[in-house]
Amino acid sequence: MYFGVITLFPEMIDAVTKFGVTRRACENGLIKVDCINPRDYTEDKFGNVDDKPYGGGPGMLMQVQPLRDALRVARSQAPKDTKVVCMSPQGVQLNHSLVTDIHSWGSVILIAGRYEGIDERVLQKEVDLEVSVGDYVLSGGELPAMCIIDAVSRMVPGVLGDLRNAKEDTFALGLLHFPQYTRPETIDGLKVPEVLMSGDHERIRRWRLMQSLGRTYERRPDLLENRELSKEELQLLKTYLEQRNMN
Numbered sequence: 002m003y004f005g006v007i008t009l010f011p012e013m014i015d016a017v018t019k020f021g022v023t024r025r026a027c028e029n030g031l032i033k034v035d036c037i038n039p040r041d042y043t044e045d046k047f048g049n050v051d052d053k054p055y056g057g058g059p060g061m062l063m064q065v066q067p068l069r070d071a072l073r074v075a076r077s078q079a080p081k082d083t084k085v086v087c088m089s090p091q092g093v094q095l096n097h098s099l100v101t102d103i104h105s106w107g108s109v110i111l112i113a114g115r116y117e118g119i120d121e122r123v124l125q126k127e128v129d130l131e132v133s134v135g136d137y138v139l140s141g142g143e144l145p146a147m148c149i150i151d152a153v154s155r156m157v158p159g160v161l162g163d164l165r166n167a168k169e170d171t172f173a174l175g176l177l178h179f180p181q182y183t184r185p186e187t188i189d190g191l192k193v194p195e196v197l198m199s200g201d202h203e204r205i206r207r208w209r210l211m212q213s214l215g216r217t218y219e220r221r222p223d224l225l226e227n228r229e230l231s232k233e234e235l236q237l238l239k240t241y242l243e244q245r246n247m248n
Contacts, residue, residue: 002032002157003083003108004150005075006143007068009050009115011036013143017150026160034150035078039063042070051116060117068123072110080108084129086149087112087119088142092131095148097175099132103149104156111149113142175228177221179212207237215241 006014014036017023026032039050044066051061076083086109093099103109112119112128124131134145154160182193196208214237217224230238 002104002153003079004032004034004153005079005083005108005110006034006036006113006146006150007039007071007075007110008036008113008141008143008146009038009040010113010141010143011038014113014147014150017147017154022160023151023154026154026157029159031157031159032150032154035075037071037075037078039067039071042074043067054117058117062117063114063119063123065120065123068112068119069127072112072123072127075110079110083108083110085110085112085127087124087128087131088114088134088145088149089118089124089131090133090136090138092133095132095134095145095152100149100152101156104153109149109153111142111146113146115141174213175224176213177216177224179209179216207233210234211237211241214238215245218242 008014014034018027018034023032027034040048043050043064050064050067052064054060054062072085084106086103088111112123132145132149134148139145182197186193186198194208196204199205210233214225214230214234218238218241
């Protein structure tokens, strides 16, 4: 998987190549991350890449020329027909389905904007998709770009030690994850549920599914709105709610 990142702060993006599973993925040639800095292509004698917006208002906007030249270089380094994604609070919400789509592209160029945003003409002419990571404000697009790199990289075969990790992650199945436990068996009077130590794989599967359904119902009911629950799932959710009301 190829990631090209247009950023004024390549040192931030470098973090994904130095830590955790993404570092190992880079070292093993499973993903490649290139950073292109618009400052390297500005024609301004002072090295500026921003200017005041027409119409007035606070803040500055990233200029067209340095961005377009940086994008030209990024496209020359990326596979042919690589799509361009701009990190933007006006974009579509990042979710598991979109992560899956980006992974299927095989390569992507990410624009990490700064200041008050970028000139609208860059979005119109150069960008295929705008993506937001949530309804809040960040200082720039680097952290959202790193979110995409990390989430998409997890789907690349070989990046995770066990492919089931990606397939069973929260949201991969459209449900929140079930509670997990490790040793010791008892901490502060709280014990690991007996079913998890039973060795009965079918009981464990049903318990985990029930917990996932229950947590999703309680914490993210919106995820269930468009999900058609199977007969088993309906029964397990009913059992979960009955047990909750008894406690």
